[in-house]
Amino acid sequence: MSNVGSSKNTALVEEHVSLGAKMVDFAGWNMPLQYEGILQEFEYNRKTASLFDCSHMGEFFIEGTLTASGLSRIVTQKLTDMPVKTCRYGTMLNENGGTIDDLIVYKISEEKWMVVVNAANIDKDRRHFLAHLSKSSGFQDVSLQTAKLDLQGPMSREVLGRLVPGIQTLEYYGFDHFDLLGEKVIISRTGYTGELGYEIYFPWTKVKELWKEILKNDNVKPTGLGVRDVLRIEMCYPLYGHELEEIISPFDAGLKKFVDLSKDFIGKDGLLKREDSGLKRNLVCFASSNRRAPRAEHKLYSLDGYECGVVTSGTFSPALTCGIGIGLVREPLKAGDQIIFGDEKSKNSAVVVSRPFYKSGSLKN
Amino acid sequence: MEIIEHYLYTKEHEWINIEDNIGTIGITDYAQSALGDITFVELPSQDSEVEQFEEFVSVESVKAASDIFAPMSGRVIEVNSKLEENPGLINRYCYTKGWLVKIEITSMEETSNLMTAEEYESYLESIEQ
Numbered sequence: 306m307s308n309v310g311s312s313k314n315t316a317l318v319e320e321h322v323s324l325g326a327k328m329v330d331f332a333g334w335n336m337p338l339q340y341e342g343i344l345q346e347f348e349y350n351r352k353t354a355s356l357f358d359c360s361h362m363g364e365f366f367i368e369g370t371l372t373a374s375g376l377s378r379i380v381t382q383k384l385t386d387m388p389v390k391t392c393r394y395g396t397m398l399n400e401n402g403g404t405i406d407d408l409i410v411y412k413i414s415e416e417k418w419m420v421v422v423n424a425a426n427i428d429k430d431r432r433h434f435l436a437h438l439s440k441s442s443g444f445q446d447v448s449l450q451t452a453k454l455d456l457q458g459p460m461s462r463e464v465l466g467r468l469v470p471g472i473q474t475l476e477y478y479g480f481d482h483f484d485l486l487g488e489k490v491i492i493s494r495t496g497y498t499g500e501l502g503y504e505i506y507f508p509w510t511k512v513k514e515l516w517k518e519i520l521k522n523d524n525v526k527p528t529g530l531g532v533r534d535v536l537r538i539e540m541c542y543p544l545y546g547h548e549l550e551e552i553i554s555p556f557d558a559g560l561k562k563f564v565d566l567s568k569d570f571i572g573k574d575g576l577l578k579r580e581d582s583g584l585k586r587n588l589v590c591f592a593s594s595n596r597r598a599p600r601a602e603h604k605l606y607s608l609d610g611y612e613c614g615v616v617t618s619g620t621f622s623p624a625l626t627c628g629i630g631i632g633l634v635r636e637p638l639k640a641g642d643q644i645i646f647g648d649e650k651s652k653n654s655a656v657v658v659s660r661p662f663y664k665s666g667s668l669k670n
Numbered sequence: 671m672e673i674i675e676h677y678l679y680t681k682e683h684e685w686i687n688i689e690d691n692i693g694t695i696g697i698t699d700y701a702q703s704a705l706g707d708i709t710f711v712e713l714p715s716q717d718s719e720v721e722q723f724e725e726f727v728s729v730e731s732v733k734a735a736s737d738i739f740a741p742m743s744g745r746v747i748e749v750n751s752k753l754e755e756n757p758g759l760i761n762r763y764c765y766t767k768g769w770l771v772k773i774e775i776t777s778m779e780e781t782s783n784l785m786t787a788e789e790y791e792s793y794l795e796s797i798e799q
Contacts (some may be wrong), residue, residue, distance in 0.1 A: 343732040344707040344758070531706070531733055596710040596757070598730055621709035621732050628710070651712075651728070 315360035316452055316512050324527055332425035334361040337529040346532040347623045350498055351666075354458035355528035356519055363427035364451045364506065365434060367418045368443030375439045376418060380410060381555060381572075383565035387412045390481050392493055395563045396555045397433065398572025402579045404549040404558070406430050409495065411480055419491065421453075421504075423545045437571060452512035457502030457536075459667040460524045465492075465503055468518065472503065477669050486515055497533065499540035499666035535620045539663035541590050541631060547601060547617045548588065548631055554579050557633060559588035559660070586633040589614065590662060591644055591655040593628030596621060599646040599655070605632050606645040606652070616646055624663045630655070671794060672699040674765050678741065678781060679790035680723070685765065686741040686784070688775065693742055696769040697729070697760065700794055705731040708757045713749040713771060720744060720773060722780050727770050729760070742780045744773030 312335035321328065326337035337358065339346060349355045371377045371384055382395025392411040396404050406426040411419035422430045431446050438444055456465055465472050469483045472492065480493030488508060496502030507515050519525055534544070541559075543549050548558045554576050555564050566573070579585060593599060599619030607613050614634030622629040630646060638644065642657040677685040683701035687694045702708065710730040720726040720740040727738035749771050753759060760768035785793060 339706065342707050342761075344709075535732060596730075597712070598710065598732075598735075600735060621730065 313361075315358055316509050317358045317360065317516055320513060320516055321358065321527075326527075326529060329530065331530055332361060332423070334424055336361060337527070339529040339531040340527050343529075343531045343535060344623055346526065346528040347535060349526040350458050350500060350528055350532060350536055351624065352459065354456060354460040354464050354522075354525045355498075355532075356516070356525050357455040357457065357528055357530075357533060358452075358516070359455050359504070360452040360509065360512065361424035362453055363422040363424060363430065363446070363448040364453075365420045365422070365431065366443070366445040366447060367420060367434070367438065368416060369439065369441060370416055373439060374418075374442035375437055376410075376442075377568060378570050379434065379437050380408065380420075381564040381570055382410065383568065384410060384412070385568075389414055391479050392495060393478065396549070396560060397430075398554070398570070398576060399551060400572055400575050402554045402556075402572045402574075402576030403551040404545070404553055404555055405433055405551065407543060407545055407549055407555075407560075409493075411491070411493065413491075419506075426545060450509050452507045452509045454505045454507060454512065454515060454519065455496055455498075455502060456505065456519060456525070457496045457498045458500045458525075459670065461500070461502050464519065464522050464525055465505075467522070475503075486511070486518065496668075497540075497542055498536040499542075499661065499663055499668050500536075501667040501670050534618075535623065538618050538620050538629060538631060539622055539624055539661065540666070541588075541660040541662060543631075544618060548633070552584075553586065553633070556580060557586040557588065586614070586635065587637040589632050589634050589638050589644075589657055590660050591630050591632065591646070591657050592622075592625060592662065593630070593646070594654045594656070596627055597653045598628035599630030599632075599653075603630075603646045603648055605634055606647075608643050608645065610645075613644070619646075622662060628653070628655075629662050671703070672765070673787050673791055673794075675787050677765070677787060678784040679787070679793075680739065680741050680784060681793065682723075682739045684738060684741045688778075688781070691775050691778075692747070693744060693773050693775045694769050695741055695771045695773065696764055697738060698790075699764055702761050702764045702768070705729065705734070705736060707732050708760045711753045711757045711760070711770070713751075713753070714746050716746055716749065718746050720746060720771075722783065729757075738770065740773070741784060742773065743776040745776075746771055747774050748772040 605614040619630035725737035
């Protein structure tokens with residue numbers, strides 16, 4: 306739990322420590338796991354507003370049109386019909402159809418794009434882009450100059466609106482450039498919690514000022530990676546390294562709608578071949594019959610004891626007051642099916658539920 | 671970290687409060703703080719026999735599951751059933767309302783394997799470094 310010597314620090318590490326955060330290594334970064342406690346921070350996010358330091362994530366700029374740059378072939382989602390100032394979630398694949406990363410593409414103009422990727426994957430993602438972008442395109446990795454603050458929660462619009470009046474009209478998965486504390490920055494209406502929220506891309510060297518300014522509002526509290534994981538599991542959002550990996554396809558992970566099969570993209574053949582092979586997996590979301598939580602190291606069993614899959618993520622859900630989990634199973638299951646999760650020591654019953662677990666978020670308010 | 675003067679402690683951060691031959695058992699302030707918000711507790715059944723330093727309770731926090739070890743051997747005479755609905759009592763009142771189990775102690779000699787409050791305090795200092 307303590308400071309890990311070799312970890313990188315965001316520009317806000319001193320702020321986190323002075324706020325009493327428990328720090329933890331995440332993807333090589335020294336990050337706040339929690340401040341007051343995960344359950345309290347959960348309340349802040351779901352009821353008022355909460356602020357996450359996500360400066361560890363990666364940001365790339367790509368210059369060139371969709372087809373000339375090669376961007377369209379690198380990512381799986383449909384980009385041709387994207388309006389300027391919108392963003393779209395998707396994945397990029399290896400030749401076998403496994404997932405290199407999941408990412409969000411921002412369309413700044415017909416010839417300029419921003420791609421946001423996971424912290425753990427920045428280096429391999431950069432290599433993949435550089436290997437597959439056309440020579441005429443421009444590529445810039447600005448991850449270490451770009452901090453990112455996620456302001457999330459039902460009151461986030463009101464909170465951010467005081468600093469950025471123009472934010473009121475921003476629609477879900479829309480973004481724009483806004484003036485904020487003397488900087489011209491990208492803010493998108495996106496997030497990872499299931500609540501109304503914004504991601505603010507801000508200069509690394511000045512983000513401390515923004516962090517302090519936002520926290521001056523009593524309706525906002527700092528929240529850590531611990532509660533972030535709980536919130537995203539309640540929404541059944543995948544986390545790379547759990548639901549997604551080099552050996553897991555976006556189809557396995559239930560992300561079919563983020564794959565445009567009408568276009569050509571890297572990994573398409575491999576992806577289609579996987580569907581008919583023994584490698585095929587199916588994402589399942591399940592709720593424990595009690596407060597015991599499934600854990601990523603647990604296995605999944607059918608009622609007759611047959612081992613049918615693995616748990617990829619699990620937590621106690623404060624919204625449902627029971628354990629909840631996401632897993633990958635060989636044969637598809639439907640809502641209402643009974644399953645068992647556990648290890649050699651203990652097993653617990655659970656029921657398959659429809660996605661997401663948490664259905665009353667302010668996400669699209 | 672709060673430590674109660676007349677309780678005895680283990681290296682795994684359990685405490686036991688002995689009155690006559692009855693021992694009330696719980697986890698220490700250090701343990702509850704390290705675990706974070708506790709969300710589930712699995713307690714042993716009434717009348718089951720527990721052995722010193724063997725796992726006998728399972729505690730889950732939001733992020734992880736942990737085993738709790740019995741500070742002394744004995745027969746379980748009562749479990750804190752309030753924890754079923756309200757496991758957060760352990761975080762708020764780890765030395766009082768958040769107790770786990772009461773046992774009828776088999777052998778008082780086992781106390782020689784435990785630490786006094788003073789010894790536990792030095793132990794915490796040594797592991798904090």
